[in-house]
Amino acid sequence: SYELTQPSSVSVSPGQTARITCSGDVLPKKYLRWFQQKPGQAPVLMIYSENERPSGIPERFSGSSSGTTVTLTISGAQVEDEADYYCYSAADNNWVFGGGTKLTVL
Amino acid sequence: EVQLLESGGGFIQPGGSLKLSCAASGFSFSSYAMSWVRQAPGKGLEWIATISDSGSDTYYADSVRGRFTISRDNSRNTLYLQMKSLRAEDTAVYYCANGGGYWGQGTLVTVSS
Numbered sequence: 001s002y003e004l005t006q007p008s009s010v011s012v013s014p015g016q017t018a019r020i021t022c023s024g025d026v027l028p029k030k031y032l033r034w035f036q037q038k039p040g041q042a043p044v045l046m047i048y049s050e051n052e053r054p055s056g057i058p059e060r061f062s063g064s065s066s067g068t069t070v071t072l073t074i075s076g077a078q079v080e081d082e083a084d085y086y087c088y089s090a091a092d093n094n095w096v097f098g099g100g101t102k103l104t105v106l
Numbered sequence: 107e108v109q110l111l112e113s114g115g116g117f118i119q120p121g122g123s124l125k126l127s128c129a130a131s132g133f134s135f136s137s138y139a140m141s142w143v144r145q146a147p148g149k150g151l152e153w154i155a156t157i158s159d160s161g162s163d164t165y166y167a168d169s170v171r172g173r174f175t176i177s178r179d180n181s182r183n184t185l186y187l188q189m190k191s192l193r194a195e196d197t198a199v200y201y202c203a204n205g206g207g208y209w210g211q212g213t214l215v216t217v218s219s
Contacts, residue, residue: 033207035207037151042211042212043151043201043209044209045207045208084150086151088151095141095153095165097150097153100150
């Protein structure tokens with residue numbers, strides 16, 4: 001199995017761009033997902049297949065990759081985007097979550 | 107609307123057993139692999155098991171292999187997690203999730219003497 005590494009926290013002011021990274025030795029982009037989790041709630045899928053958004057997810061959320069790092073970008077972060085974010089890879093019968101990043105918007 | 111409803115959580119002593127269920131609706135259950143993911147209090151998400159759409163293939167995290175068994179009944183649209191030899195470190199909210207990225211609201215399992 002392999003590990004996915006995320007920063008423990010990211011802080012931005014409202015309206016700024018937030019970037020959350022996820023690094024791993026092997027990152028099959030096709031199976032990379034990002035989840036948002038607010039306190040006391042179940043995770044919600046925000047991005048799949050590196051840069052696809054499920055219906056209902058705001059356009060300000062996007063994904064990208066470079067080498068062995070994938071990035072979740074929130075363009076013009078809103079106060080309601082404050083949450084924990086997890087990257088997740090499911091490939092080659094190997095499922096793993098990153099450690100999570102707490103995004104603070106204030 | 108996709109719905110996943112977990113049940114079966116509760117308080118159990120170390121060494122005990124518990125079986126969780128996840129009732130699915132709003133999608134073609136038999137077409138999706140299903141997973142269990144847990145979250146210990148104040149901690150991150152931990153994948154623990156996945157079962158293929160037909161139920162023929164199962165996969166486990168090292169932390170639960172040999173103690174937990176994932177299964178499904180496609181005729182009942184229900185996913186299961188049989189947990190044995192429970193330990194304090196198994197205390198967590200247990201979520202079921204489908205291959206499409208939908209999650210239930212979770213059920214709390216507390217292992218304590």
